[in-house]
Amino acid sequence: MARRITAHRLTRSLLTSALALGATIAFASAPAQAAAWSTCDRWGSTSLNGYTLYNNIWGSGAGSQxxxxxxxxxxxxxxxxxxxGGIKAYPNSTKDVNRTLSGLASLSSSYNVSVPSAGAYNSSYDIWDAAHKYEIMLWVNKTGPVGPIGTLQGSVSLEGHSWDVYKGSNGSNQVFSFLRTSNSSSGTVDxxxxxxxxxxxxxxxxxxxxIGTVQFGFEITSAAGGLNFTANNVTVSSS
Known part of the structure; x- marks a missing residue:
């Protein structure tokens, strides 16, 4: 859906008291070394090393993050x-591409993540055209009762990955979702x-x-009691 990169389109609201109370607990879950950046702000973001990072708590009924x-x-x-039920957030890193599909010689990414065994979420790429008419999601793993928009179109094997392909619309744009047929915590996607x-x-x-942007993040529906989602190393490259 058109919800993650477009968080700034939504009306900015005050943080809930639960979000503020969760901050101390959350920072205790960060690495032992001091992080270069951290936020508990609902729309908090920053730019680091050519990527833009978003906390992006966009859904209703959210807790702390x-x-x-x-x-x-x-x-x-x-x-x-x-x-x-309902997606609460999509914390992510975003890489600008801004190249036509016909003008791209390469576009690939490597991912290595650590994710919980509980909760309801997916780890996914979210690829947008510049006009936000088309959204392409690539789910590399999922846990719990979560599912894509649209209807199943069949399966396809591309560049070493097997995907179940769904096609639909969220009312604002076309959505094409590729769900990896087996969960993966690390790999490379062409x-x-x-x-x-x-x-x-x-x-x-x-x-x-x-093609405007490539995002990678965690689309979280539930994480009761507090769960950690870590992108150990995620890179995107294009030419």
Whole structure:
């Protein structure tokens, strides 16, 4: 859905008292060394090493959440969201691409994450065109009762990964979701062949679409009692 990178579009509201109370607990969950940046602000963000980091508590009914970072590619989130339905947040790191699909020679990413065995969430890439008409999600792992927008279109194997593909709309933009058929905590994803498959093989978006950003983060529905989500190393490169 158009909800993560576009958090700044939403009306800015005061933090809940639970968010403030969770700050002390959250920072205790950060690495032993002092983080380069940390926030418990609902829309807190910063830029580090060519990436923009967002705490991004965008959903309703959210609890406490804080995000810290050692660098643009090494960061984590402590979240304590209630065990209720609906996505509460998508803390993420964002890399600007701003190249047309036809003009890209390469677009890839490596990920290494540590995620809890409890809660309801997915670890996912969220790729946007510059006009926010198309959203491409790549779920590399998921836990609990979570699912994508749209209907199952079938399965496809691309560049060493097998995906179940869903297509739908959130009312604002088209959403194409690729769910890895087995959970993975580390690996490399060649994103460009996936985008070309969507455009050239399926015809779901133009082959010269301007790709705006690649995000990686944790789409959290529930994290009762407080859970840690860590991006040990996530990098995105393009040419």
């Amino acid at each position: 804080c995000t810290w970072a050692n660098s643009g590619s090494s960061w984590g989130t402590w979240a304590a969201h209630p065990n209720t 994103i460009l062949p996936i985008l070309r498959w969507i455009a050239n093989t399926k015809g779901w978006m133009p082959s010269d679409e301007l």
